[in-house]
Amino acid sequence: MRIGSAITEVASKMKSAPAPFLAFACIAAALLATAAPDSSRAADPVPSVRLYALDCGRIHLKDKGIFSDTFEYQGQSVDMVDPCWVIRHPKGTLLWDTGLGDKMAETPGGVDFELGHMQVDVKLLDQLKAIGLTPADITYISFSHTHFDHTGNANEFPDATWILNRKEIEWAESRPGPVVNLDTFNAYLNAKTQMIDGDYDVFGDGTVWILKTPGHTPGHQSLMLKLKKAGTVIISGDLFHLRDNYRFRRVPPFNVERADTLASIDRIDTILRNTKGRLIVHHDPQDFKALPAFPKYLD
16 A cells, blocks of 8 residues: 555545544555555566566487587487577566466476476566566567477466567467467457557667567567677577577577578677677576576676
8 A cells, every 4th residue: 555545545444533643544554555565566676677587498319410400419418598688778667488387387397298398496476576577577579489398377467468489479370389378368358559560669769679580480479689788699589599509500490590590690699799798508507507696787
């Protein structure tokens, strides 16, 4: 309860009370309202852009051969992380990718699937709470793409503005199934949306850019941040699943378009060179480990 509403409520209930007592009661109500947490209050603003890396799951694959169509990885297993990213800006908060989904955390030890194993140890909503955020504090939600391991918690944020790539949504709606699970992100149908076709400056000041990087899916996107201390940082999405896919320009055979993938790799590589930027490969455990440990942040 805010101070003004607390005083009004006390006054309306005590119109017949002696004036000195009424004044005392109003002061007491104001003090109580000041001390009590205000659940309706928006998260405190931040002075500059911050990047939080949240643990939103882990994936073990029995054969990482699916990540290259030139057969370097055949028969090798791989362990990957599946982060969510919170970008706090003086004008609001962007949630970028939403992981495997908090429901999976209800199965201790995770779940097996045809290609390996998936596991969620800590819930996204609990991590948001740890940095003073609720779902209502998320101003924008957006995704690198619509594969299920990037949309698992999306429907927890129906009040955010959904920034969606038009081609990606058209593609996802045309091919629902185990890889694209529409049920995990169908809240966009009733949410406020911002449809985009190319690059997009989220906050309008050049510090948080969604970059068009198609190839893995038709509307795949990467995220570029310009941080005060750390400089330019690019989060790859699944343009690269593994650090070696960036180093050696390797393309998964299940990407929708090989030529688009290579063109997107060239674009990101050029941006990184021109800005002396830092690349974060979304699923790479070492890249994730190199970031400030949650709840610390990169700024």
